[in-house]
Amino acid sequence: MGVWYMPPFELVQPRDLDGALRHLADWAADTKILAGGTDLLPSMRQRLFEPRYLLAVGRLSELRGIAWEGDWVRIGAAETLNAVAAHPQLVSAFPALTEAAAAVAAYNIRNMGTLGGNVCLDTRCHWYNQSYFWRKGIGFCLKKDGTVCHVAPGGRQCWAAYSGDTAAALMALEAQLRLVAPTGERLVPIRAFFLNDGQRRFVLRPDEVLTEVRIPRWMAGYQGRYFKYRIRQAVDYPLVGVAVLVRTSGPRVLDVRVGLTAVNPMPRYFDVPSEWLEEPPDVWVERVVEAVARLARPLKTSLLVGPAYRQHLVRVFVRRGLRSLLALSAAA
Ligand SMILES: Cc1cc2nc3c(=O)[nH]c(=O)nc-3n(C[C@H](O)[C@H](O)[C@H](O)COP(=O)(O)OP(=O)(O)OC[C@H]3O[C@@H](n4cnc5c(N)ncnc54)[C@H](O)[C@@H]3O)c2cc1C
Ligand code: SF4
Incomplete structure (x- = not known):
């Protein structure tokens, strides 16, 4: 089998968020959420993930829209990075965020890549972001399929670097994340979302969908x-x-x-x-x-x-x- 072949998967395309949650209620452990796919799909070709189901959330209306609502500015998690970077009110209210969104990858990737996917990005490391055969050649590593960390041998922790651009601005802006699961929803401050562990990465559960990023309106004065x-x-x-x-x-x-x-x-x-x-x-x-x-x-x-x-x-x-x-x- 070739190095870059996509592993088999079943694409699930719910009509709305309820449909997505019904799928997650039964199959969360076998599912990866797919937004723009600009990070997940290349990683699947490297055999870093081999989910049975890909749950497409990019077109769900519940994850779209940018609006000022009371004390908050709500950005749907499936809004593209280009939409965020070019939104006139966001540009004037939160320039650090829109500059970060505009600095992600390249224009065509930002047309597909979403803000939610950017926040939930996998951590990165030279010894991990490689093809299956490359990784097999070094005996894999702790984060995936192996037992040793090549960055800090002897340790039991993965130190892969979180490499999403927008999170730096969202941390400073005290953003909140709305996480919705079949059993209910919760608002998590982004400052409490991430873990200093390249393997576990964050508190998002497999049955949760990030539906929106909220920024306090008063941060617009910065x-x-x-x-x-x-x-x-x-x-x-x-x-x-x-x-x-x-x-x-x-x-x-x-x-x-x-x-x-x-x-x-x-x-x-x-x-x-x-x-x-x-x-x-x-x-x-x-x-x-x-x-x-x-x-x-x-x-x-x-x-x-x-x-x-x-x-x-x-x-x-x-x-x-x-x-x-x-x-x-x-x-x-
Ligand atoms: C060549 C190249 C260069 C890149 N350069 C950069 C860069 O400079 N900076 C940068 O930050 N990124 C970069 N990326 C990564 C990626 O393009 C962006 O981070 C993008 O924002 C990811 O969004 P996405 O919608 O494509 O996510 P996906 O690839 O669809 O998903 C990424 C991860 O987030 C999870 N996820 C997505 N949406 C949700 C949701 N709503 N709820 C729960 N989980 C979710 C997925 O399950 C997956 O684990 C690059 C990618 C490529 C291919
Ligand atoms: S365990 Fe983490 S830090 Fe160590 S080599 Fe693997 S990906 Fe890199």
Whole structure:
């Protein structure tokens, strides 16, 4: 059998969310949820997943739409990344999020790829994102089919890096996720969604569908930027991603938040203590740079660039983001 052949599966196309939940009630353990398929389908060809069923949710109306509802801005999980990146109200309210969405992969992939799929992205590692035969050649690894971690041999944990772009901004924005299962639904703060374990990844259960991402309306008062390092600017996953948010009132800086992705098994965030902001900007900016750098723990999950350089770039991006936003607000 060839290396890149898709394993057999049955495509389930429910008409509505209830239909999807009925399927999950019986078959959750044998099912993978399919949105745009831009990450899942290549991974299936690498035999990283061989589900019996693919449950297509991309066209369900319950997972679509972008709307201001009371204190929240609701973004349907099946909205494409291009729809998010180009939405005029989102661009002006949450620029760090729309910049991150626009930085994912390439235009054609963003036309298929969804926000929900981006949040629920699998973690990535050089020793894992390979064909079945490549992985077999090294005896597989702990995350899939093997017993050893090639990044941290001797350990029992997977350190594959969470590499979704939008999560850095969504962590800083204190987004919430609506997870719906056959037995009921729950709202989970995105800050409590991820696990620092490249294998388990997050608290989403196999019978749950992410239906929407909600952002507090009051976060619309923040200026924001997203900075990303990747090898090929035209398409690659992030090796470092930093979202920076700043809220000002005249010359006063009221609040600063930073989100971080692609350097740990989970995205991280740092809310700057308000008393730090009483210090001169040059002083507190460097304190924030060091505090965020301490959160970043890149390991040798990529052979394209070393952990030390990725750590260095975290500092560069945080400093660049804060300085550019402070200059922007001073000029306003
Ligand atoms: C060449 C290439 C480059 C890429 N570059 C980047 C990049 O730079 N940055 C980046 O972040 N990503 C990148 N990606 C990955 C991917 O394109 C995006 O992350 C995209 O947003 C994934 O969304 P999707 O709808 O295609 O997800 P899918 O592939 O359909 O699903 C991804 C995962 O999420 C789960 N899932 C999807 N929707 C739901 C839901 N509603 N509820 C529960 N679970 C769900 C699926 O079961 C699966 O495990 C790249 C992919 C390719 C092929
Ligand atoms: S970090 Fe280790 S266990 Fe995880 S995917 Fe990489 S080699 Fe495998």
